[in-house]
Amino acid sequence: MIERLGRWLDERTGYRRIRRALLEEPLPPGTGWAFTFGSILLALLLVQTLTGAFLTVYYAPTPDHAYDSVRFIIATTAGRVVRGLHYFGASFLIVFTVIHMMRVIVFGSYKAPREITWLSGLALLGLMLAFALTGYLLPWDQRAYWATVVTINISRLVPIAGDTSAALLQGGTSLGALTLTRWYALHVIFLPALLVALVVVHLALMRRPGISGPIRARAGAALPFYPFHAARDAAAIALVLLGLAALAWRGAPALDAPADPADATYVPRPEWYFLALFQLLKYFPGRLEILGAILLPALAGLALALLPWIDRGPGREPRRRLAVLSAVVAGLIAVVALTVLGWRDRPAGAAPRDGWSLLEIGGRAFVQSADCARCHADTGLADPLDRIGGARGVEWIEGHIADPEMIAPGLRDPPAPVREREAAAILAYVRRLSRESYPGHARRTRMAAAVYARHCVGCHVIDGEGGSDGPDLSSIGRTHDRPTLRRWIADPESVDPDAEMPSFARRLSAAELDAIASYLADRK
Amino acid sequence: MRTSLHAPVSPARRRVLSLFVNGVIAVTGGALSVLLGVFAARPSSTAAGGRWFRAGPVTDLVPGVPVPRVVSVPAADGWYRARGRATVFLVWEGGRDVRAFSSTCTHLGCQVHWDAEATRFICPCHGGVYAADGRVLEGPPPRPLATVRARVDDSGNTVLVQL
Numbered sequence: 033m034i035e036r037l038g039r040w041l042d043e044r045t046g047y048r049r050i051r052r053a054l055l056e057e058p059l060p061p062g063t064g065w066a067f068t069f070g071s072i073l074l075a076l077l078l079v080q081t082l083t084g085a086f087l088t089v090y091y092a093p094t095p096d097h098a099y100d101s102v103r104f105i106i107a108t109t110a111g112r113v114v115r116g117l118h119y120f121g122a123s124f125l126i127v128f129t130v131i132h133m134m135r136v137i138v139f140g141s142y143k144a145p146r147e148i149t150w151l152s153g154l155a156l157l158g159l160m161l162a163f164a165l166t167g168y169l170l171p172w173d174q175r176a177y178w179a180t181v182v183t184i185n186i187s188r189l190v191p192i193a194g195d196t197s198a199a200l201l202q203g204g205t206s207l208g209a210l211t212l213t214r215w216y217a218l219h220v221i222f223l224p225a226l227l228v229a230l231v232v233v234h235l236a237l238m239r240r241p242g243i244s245g246p247i248r249a250r251a252g253a254a255l256p257f258y259p260f261h262a263a264r265d266a267a268a269i270a271l272v273l274l275g276l277a278a279l280a281w282r283g284a285p286a287l288d289a290p291a292d293p294a295d296a297t298y299v300p301r302p303e304w305y306f307l308a309l310f311q312l313l314k315y316f317p318g319r320l321e322i323l324g325a326i327l328l329p330a331l332a333g334l335a336l337a338l339l340p341w342i343d344r345g346p347g348r349e350p351r352r353r354l355a356v357l358s359a360v361v362a363g364l365i366a367v368v369a370l371t372v373l374g375w376r377d378r379p380a381g382a383a384p385r386d387g388w389s390l391l392e393i394g395g396r397a398f399v400q401s402a403d404c405a406r407c408h409a410d411t412g413l414a415d416p417l418d419r420i421g422g423a424r425g426v427e428w429i430e431g432h433i434a435d436p437e438m439i440a441p442g443l444r445d446p447p448a449p450v451r452e453r454e455a456a457a458i459l460a461y462v463r464r465l466s467r468e469s470y471p472g473h474a475r476r477t478r479m480a481a482a483v484y485a486r487h488c489v490g491c492h493v494i495d496g497e498g499g500s501d502g503p504d505l506s507s508i509g510r511t512h513d514r515p516t517l518r519r520w521i522a523d524p525e526s527v528d529p530d531a532e533m534p535s536f537a538r539r540l541s542a543a544e545l546d547a548i549a550s551y552l553a554d555r556k
Numbered sequence: 557m558r559t560s561l562h563a564p565v566s567p568a569r570r571r572v573l574s575l576f577v578n579g580v581i582a583v584t585g586g587a588l589s590v591l592l593g594v595f596a597a598r599p600s601s602t603a604a605g606g607r608w609f610r611a612g613p614v615t616d617l618v619p620g621v622p623v624p625r626v627v628s629v630p631a632a633d634g635w636y637r638a639r640g641r642a643t644v645f646l647v648w649e650g651g652r653d654v655r656a657f658s659s660t661c662t663h664l665g666c667q668v669h670w671d672a673e674a675t676r677f678i679c680p681c682h683g684g685v686y687a688a689d690g691r692v693l694e695g696p697p698p699r700p701l702a703t704v705r706a707r708v709d710d711s712g713n714t715v716l717v718q719l
Contacts, residue, residue, distance in 0.1 A: 086592045
């Protein structure tokens with residue numbers, strides 16, 4: 033029955049000939065596990081395509097909604113796993129592309145007549161990196177935003193076409209809505225179209241002369257790809273996908289805070305596969321930057337592209353190609369070393385992300401004094417604060433609190449006006465609250481936090497947040513005791529006649545002075 | 557797994573290997589399909605649903621007479637926050653005894669209004685008529701007006717409805 037249906041279908045479509053052509057490719061004897069990486073990459077690409085296509089079901093590429101839509105995606109287990117597969121799948125693709133390349137280099141598989149296959153493979157590597165770069169912006173969190181700022185600025189260094197390429201990448205006058213839709217279009221339409229074309233070309237070129245096979249040709253009959261080598265491929269793919277699933281099970285790393293162009297304290301770091309480039313930049317300061325950012329990577333790419341013509345001899349034996357192989361290995365070691373250095377070189381100024389910052393705690397005090405919970409409650413007009421997420425900026429919050437009727441129709445009497453600093457603290461609190469519930473702090477800490485967020489943050493840094501006109505107060509308690517600090521804050525000139533800091537004796541209550549002085553004295 | 561490439565291949569070996577390859581494809585494909593299916597079919601109601609909203613002060617109500625109230629409801633449409641307006645009729649029977657009806661006709665979804673003279677809910681579209689307790693009196697509506705859970709809050713001043 034099935035046989036008859038198959039014959040009927042074959043007479044009309046000729047599918048059996050296509051299947052034979054695809055599956056029964058004769059492989060040279062000795063084709064072993066080293067030749068499974070291409071198939072692994074194909075399987076990973078398929079996973080990326082499928083998970084990516086399904087992520088677009090929920091994703092919204094606008095600055096107002098991108099972050100919220102990604103948060104919505106990862107709110108369910110299935111969504112977390114799908115995004116996890118897509119996130120770690122990108123890393124897997126990069127890793128296995130490099131392994132695949134190394135296999136080709138060690139086996140000398142790029143040699144004639146396979147030079148064009150090699151070049152199409154290199155183009156695919158470039159495409160992979162372009163995918164990684166464009167996909168990175170889409171969650172629209174701080175990490176995504178600031179990494180993209182850096183990317184666009186690097187593209188400015190390109191000689192002659194620098195400004196044009198940056199303008200093309202950015203779309204609008206600043207990194208914003210036009211950038212996001214542009215990168216989204218690249219990531220889901222243009223690059224995938226190119227990818228399909230290049231993969232087809234790469235596979236067709238691979239099939240034309242057949243695969244290169246083991247380094248030393250062996251005697252024996254060729255075996256068809258299916259099911260003999262296909263079984264090796266299937267086992268390798270199953271293993272890799274299991275590893276990917278294990279990583280993805282717990283989801284991609286948590287989202288950072290929503291993108292905030294006004295945040296001057298954020299220290300951007302790229303994804304690990306760009307760390308080598310990131311680290312390279314540090315060795316070429318100032319006008320030499322173009323060397324590290326453009327010239328060296330371009331030269332490395334060129335050298336790779338020219339490999340089949342540099343390594344021209346007919347032999348594929350690695351022992352006879354030591355010069356080429358050691359150069360490639362040296363390059364690989366350099367990239368790995370730069371990546372490790374970049375990994376370890378974490379910025380010192382970054383705020384510790386475990387404890388609640390003073391700004392966040394202070395924001396809670398303002399939320400209470402502004403009576404936000406009157407509307408932002410379970411029975412209220414508006415969403416409870418922990419569900420808002422804080423995708424809006426400080427200006428929006430200021431406007432919202434100044435005239436809620438404008439932004440949230442239905443609220444008749446506006447609460448007490450809130451100043452910019454308080455709005456910033458409220459924003460910090462709401463954003464933190466969207467990730468974890470408030471752990472509770474001592475009354476004194478809350479009072480000190482409110483004082484800090486309202487008065488001190490303009491000039492003083494604590495844990496990486498705040499202005500830099502005054503000294504960093506993160507460990508002020510090591511050098512100053514409580515009474516001195518209290519006197520200093522109340523009347524700086526009574527301690528140091530040259531002090532530039534204004535007196536706070538009248539602006540703070542005695543309890544507030546006590547709270548901030550003891551809080552600071554405890555910072556050691 | 558060791559595949560000898562020189563020895564002639566037995567059909568049994570070929571069968572086992574085919575089975576393995578097809579099995580891996582079926583299992584991974586199946587797992588991925590289930591995952592993506594569950595992901596795409598995610599139920600639309602995730603948050604909101606069943607929150608209590610203020611519908612107005614008790615002093616606005618007259619015992620036994622349905623009073624329309626527009627309630628501003630922040631609707632969570634997935635990641636999108638919209639603000640919807642829903643009309644409910646509050647029927648206060650004095651004290652803490654309050655009921656509420658949806659204003660949506662159960663026939664085709666038009667908005668009914670309260671005819672104070674006839675003491676009935678009238679649907680302007682196809683002549684549906686409901687009694688003050690929501691029962692269908694005339695016309696095409698298949699069901700009584702939907703009731704909305706309502707209560708007077710702890711202070712005794714405000715009516716809350718659950719939407």
